[in-house]
Amino acid sequence: MYIKTLKIKDFRNYEVLDLEFDKKVNIIIGSNAQGKTNLLESIYISSLGRSFRTSKDTDMIRFGAERSIIDLVYNKDLGDMDINIIINKDHKKTVKIDGVKIKKTSQLLDNVYIVIFSPDDLKIVKDEPEKRRKFIDKELCQIRPSYYNNLYNYKKVLLERNTYLKEMYIDPDMMDIWDQQLADYGSKIMIQRNSFINEISDTSREIHKGITNNKEILSLKYDPNIEYNDNQTIQKSIFYKVLKDSFDNDMRMRTTTKGPHKDDIDFFIKTDDNKINVRNFGSQGQQRTAALSLKLAEIDIIKKETGEYPILLLDDVLSELDLERQEYLIKTLSFNQLFITTAEMQEKLMEEFPDASIFRVVKGKVEKKL
Numbered sequence: 572m573y574i575k576t577l578k579i580k581d582f583r584n585y586e587v588l589d590l591e592f593d594k595k596v597n598i599i600i601g602s603n604a605q606g607k608t609n610l611l612e613s614i615y616i617s618s619l620g621r622s623f624r625t626s627k628d629t630d631m632i633r634f635g636a637e638r639s640i641i642d643l644v645y646n647k648d649l650g651d652m653d654i655n656i657i658i659n660k661d662h663k664k665t666v667k668i669d670g671v672k673i674k675k676t677s678q679l680l681d682n683v684y685i686v687i688f689s690p691d692d693l694k695i696v697k698d699e700p701e702k703r704r705k706f707i708d709k710e711l712c713q714i715r716p717s718y719y720n721n722l723y724n725y726k727k728v729l730l731e732r733n734t735y736l737k738e739m740y741i742d743p744d745m746m747d748i749w750d751q752q753l754a755d756y757g758s759k760i761m762i763q764r765n766s767f768i769n770e771i772s773d774t775s776r777e778i779h780k781g782i783t784n785n786k787e788i789l790s791l792k793y794d795p796n797i798e799y800n801d802n803q804t805i806q807k808s809i810f811y812k813v814l815k816d817s818f819d820n821d822m823r824m825r826t827t828t829k830g831p832h833k834d835d836i837d838f839f840i841k842t843d844d845n846k847i848n849v850r851n852f853g854s855q856g857q858q859r860t861a862a863l864s865l866k867l868a869e870i871d872i873i874k875k876e877t878g879e880y881p882i883l884l885l886d887d888v889l890s891e892l893d894l895e896r897q898e899y900l901i902k903t904l905s906f907n908q909l910f911i912t913t914a915e916m917q918e919k920l921m922e923e924f925p926d927a928s929i930f931r932v933v934k935g936k937v938e939k940k941l
């Protein structure tokens with residue numbers, strides 16, 4: 572699967588754009604603030620139906636314009652597939668696959684797998700827990716539609732419960748309905764998270780060994796906010812009881828204080844000398860390398876789960892890595908199609924990808940170099 576063409580209208584700093592891509596490697600060169608990340612964003616939106624850097628769709632409409640239109644044509648085994656996304660100022664978004672309007676953006680997930688890697692991803696170990704939860708959620712949503720539904724419902728019920736907690740009078744029977752539902756969706760999420768984190772731990776351990784010449788053993792561990800049990804029925808009753816026990820506190824705080832919306836992931840590195848929690852005791856280099864291993868593991872897992880390597884978007888990450896890690900990344904990258912942005916053309920990239928298509932971006936205009 573690869574992207575053949577991209578047409579956009581009034582998206583970010585692009586007025587109009589009509590590009591044809593190479594089926595393997597596309598290198599996008601431009602100085603700061605010219606539109607490199609915007610271009611990747613317009614591609615990314617075709618996989619999850621939304622951006623990786625804003626939750627407000629209307630942010631993507633070009634200033635002063637009424638709507639954004641993005642049209643991508645994919646080449647798939649069974650022929651071409653057209654994805655058309657229109658974002659309107661009045662917050663209405665329509666997504667069409669081959670001209671047919673889809674009801675839920677989750678329907679996009681079955682069609683396209685895209686992984687974006689940006690400098691921020693290298694901070695994931697050190698960042699706040701929310702960033703790590705988002706990472707896990709995004710991955711699981713891509714590969715498990717049931718997770719997408721569980722998470723969607725969990726968030727909906729959580730919001731309702733939190734709104735209700737702000738009311739003057741609380742009816743225990745009403746509350747119980749939300750507690751039941753929250754415990755149900757929440758326990759499913761927890762079990763899926765645990766198993767996925769174990770899987771990604773195994774995969775990233777091997778990659779991490781490769782990057783560190785076997786000097787470090789990386790492992791990831793689910794750090795749930797409440798007691799964990801592998802059996803969903805038991806997990807559900809644990810969570811249900813926690814909700815009851817923490818009700819007084821929830822009332823005081825006027826929000827749901829316990830549950831998987833507070834989960835985290837721990838990273839550990841074992842060397843010949845010791846085993847450390849990377850967030851608290853790892854060096855900056857160890858934290859970044861662990862993040863790199865995690866990101867590369869994500870690619871392998873998508874391949875394992877879907878049978879295909881993803882389309883990979885590398886947004887300026889090379890400049891963030893030391894030479895050794897740059898080499899490793901370029902040499903070991905697996906992808907179906909690659910889009911890579913960079914401020915300046917790098918010799919290493921040319922050597923590794925001599926047949927790449929090269930694009931130059933200047934102020935929202937893109938020129939293909941022949």
Ligand SMILES: Nc1ncnc2c1ncn2[C@@H]1O[C@H](COP(=O)(O)OP(=O)(O)OP(=O)(O)O)[C@@H](O)[C@H]1O
Nearest residue numbers: 583584603604605606607608609630631632633634
């Ligand atoms: N909705 C919008 N309408 C018009 N312009 C926008 C909109 N959103 C962002 N921009 C502009 O797009 C420009 C390019 O942004 P982009 O993030 O793509 O730059 P970049 O080439 O990736 O730069 P860098 O190398 O610094 O990451 C920015 O200057 C920003 O002000």
Ligand SMILES: [Mg+2]
Nearest residue numbers: 607608609887
């Ligand atoms: Mg950028």
